Amino acid sequence: MTPVTIAVVNDYPLVVSGLARLLAGDERVRVVELVLGTGPESDPDIVLFDAFGCLDRLGGDIAELRRGTPGGRFVVYSWNADERLVRTALDTGADGYLSKRVDGRELVDALLRIHAGETVVIGGEVAEGREPGDWPGHDAGLTAREAEVLALITQGLTNEGIAAQCHLSINSVKTYIRSAYRKIGVERRAEAILWGVEHGFLQPRPWRVPTGL
Amino acid sequence: MTPVTIAVVNDYPLVVSGLARLLAGDERVRVVELVLGTGPESDPDIVLFDAFGCLDRLGGDIAELRRGTPGGRFVVYSWNADERLVRTALDTGADGYLSKRVDGRELVDALLRIHAGETVVIGGEVAEGREPGDWPGHDAGLTAREAEVLALITQGLTNEGIAAQCHLSINSVKTYIRSAYRKIGVERRAEAILWGVEHGFLQPRPWRVPTGL
DNA sequence: GCGCACCTCACCCCTGAGGATGATTCCATC
DNA sequence: GATGGAATCATCCTCAGGGGTGAGGTGCGC
Missing domain, CATH: 3.40.50.2300 (Response regulator)
Known part of the structure; x- marks a missing residue:
């Protein structure tokens, strides 16, 4: 076999x-x-x-x-x-x-x-405490949607790209972004990306083509 | 042994x-x-x-x-x-x-x-000593100014902030940014930040505590 | 039932970011 | 001394990003 x-x-x-x-x-x-x-x-x-x-x-x-x-x-x-x-x-x-x-x-x-x-x-239930079943950013008070949108921001997508990816209106995307910004304490997309990078939102991305070089 | x-x-x-x-x-x-x-x-x-x-x-x-x-x-x-x-x-x-x-x-x-x-x-972002003439991004064809501006972008500064920091006009900053974007092959600030993160432009810096909650 | 948090979306408004183009001054190199 | 790259700045234009606000729907807990 x-x-x-x-x-x-x-x-x-x-x-x-x-x-x-x-x-x-x-x-x-x-x-x-x-x-x-x-x-x-x-x-x-x-x-x-x-x-x-x-x-x-x-x-x-x-x-x-x-x-x-x-x-x-x-x-x-x-x-x-x-x-x-x-x-x-x-x-x-x-x-x-x-x-x-x-x-x-x-x-x-x-x-x-x-x-x-x-x-x-x-593995649906959390067995032993450590690393509780959180999506990244949960401890910052982010909802699942907000975290998701932040993750996509951290990956460099535009609002429109996020909207397409999540099947949302661009206005909803903006709403989540604003609300997430307030929660993590940033004002600009650039800061949000850094926050994401520092909080593990960044995927390993071998599929991202290294440009130039 | x-x-x-x-x-x-x-x-x-x-x-x-x-x-x-x-x-x-x-x-x-x-x-x-x-x-x-x-x-x-x-x-x-x-x-x-x-x-x-x-x-x-x-x-x-x-x-x-x-x-x-x-x-x-x-x-x-x-x-x-x-x-x-x-x-x-x-x-x-x-x-x-x-x-x-x-x-x-x-x-x-x-x-x-x-x-x-x-x-x-x-795996953390640790700055190590660099030789002069060996600024990050040099091998991507970036000039020192372009690399500097990119580094500041990677740290989350606005164009205006960069201009102040470098004692440049905001128009010059924009020029360097555009030229750097072309060289590293990105179109958006978000992508530029990710490029910077992946190429060691990120300097360690204290992060702000999320407000509220 | 009521409140509350979340999800979803719309509209308005303003600014920052980015593209195109061109000018000037250096300075190195051919 | 001409060519070319770089650094520096300007002007014009466009639009994505972000703030404010409001509003309908769902589901949960008291």
């Missing part, structure tokens, strides 16, 4: 390596790395994503990848398994949600069940 | 495995896992901690562990390399701060330097 191929998308080497090692002993699964936008992809059975708290982009990404990998299953794989994030992820087309806290046997089991067609959520 | 022993304290299997695998090819280092409060510990050379954002307990933990491992080096190993966290960690007794985003060679290098007695911070 050929192993189930698990692809990790756009995540850090530490995570990719860790997953590979956690699954290394089991011949039923096999881990590959996947970087968006780098030409012809392999054809994995399961694609693991970390949306890093920004789930709106996720829907689009999944839709796009699904075109290339029709039979694939798309699963959010994140440190943050906040209930609302889980729900949003499933609503936007994810086939499952796995916490990065999940260990070997349970993880393999979940992956196999996902491959079999189940929708699996593991 | 015996390898430098790296202990990961109380972290998730994904992280421990990932680190072990990232360092697996190098005989100069060796990874072990460490769980606090489980009897006699091994005697690692370097202890990696994730305080998960709550640094208040870190000082105590380090002090306690240091009693058991007198020669050991204690390093915070975290996803979040926020400046303030870095500074607090160093102030409370950490010997270094490593971002979990850091990859293989850089990571090994950092660990060896830490073992040699250096205090190493990687």
Whole structure:
């Protein structure tokens, strides 16, 4: 029997390596790395994503990848398994949600069940306190929407881009931005971006083309 | 030569495995896992901690562990390399701060330097001494003025602020900005800031406390 | 029921940011 | 001494970004 191929998308080497090692002993699964936008992809059975708290982009990404990998299953794989994030992820087309806290046997089991067609959520409850189920910026009093919009600002999108990405009117986007600015104590987009950078809103982004050079 | 022993304290299997695998090819280092409060510990050379954002307990933990491992080096190993966290960690007794985003060679290098007695911070924005004629962005074809203006943009200043800071007319500032944008291949200030962040233009600076709440 | 927080959107208004273009003065280099 | 890059500034124009305000809808808790 050929192993189930698990692809990790756009995540850090530490995570990719860790997953590979956690699954290394089991011949039923096999881990590959996947970087968006780098030409012809392999054809994995399961694609693991970390949306890093920004789930709106996720829907689009999944839709796009699904075109290339029709039979694939798309699963959010994140440190943050906040209930609302889980729900949003499933609503936007994810086939499952796995916490990065999940260990070997349970993880393999979940992956196999996902491959079999189940929708699996593991890690939905916060088990042990540390790093509670917060989206980034939650402790600054940001609502999920505000954090989301801030995350997109931190990624360099324009208001219009954010509106398109989130399926919102540009006026709503502005409203969230203003309200977020007030909460994090900034006045300009530039400051908001720096705040985002310093608070972990910045995704690892191998898909961003380094210009020039 | 015996390898430098790296202990990961109380972290998730994904992280421990990932680190072990990232360092697996190098005989100069060796990874072990460490769980606090489980009897006699091994005697690692370097202890990696994730305080998960709550640094208040870190000082105590380090002090306690240091009693058991007198020669050991204690390093915070975290996803979040926020400046303030870095500074607090160093102030409370950490010997270094490593971002979990850091990859293989850089990571090994950092660990060896830490073992040699250096205090190493990687992943936070640390300004290191630069040679004259080696301003950041020089290799992208930026002139010194353009780089200077970009650096100030990256720090969140407005055009007017930059003009004041550099004793320039606001029109000159705009000219440099446009020219710099063309060279680094961006169109918006937001993108320029991200470019700056990714190219080391960000200077450490105290951040304002969010108002209200 | 009432209040409250959040999500959503609209309208107005103003300023900052950015593009295009051109001028001047240096200074190095060919 | 001509060419070219850089630094410096100006003028004109456009629009994205941001503030203020109000308002309808939902869902939750008291």
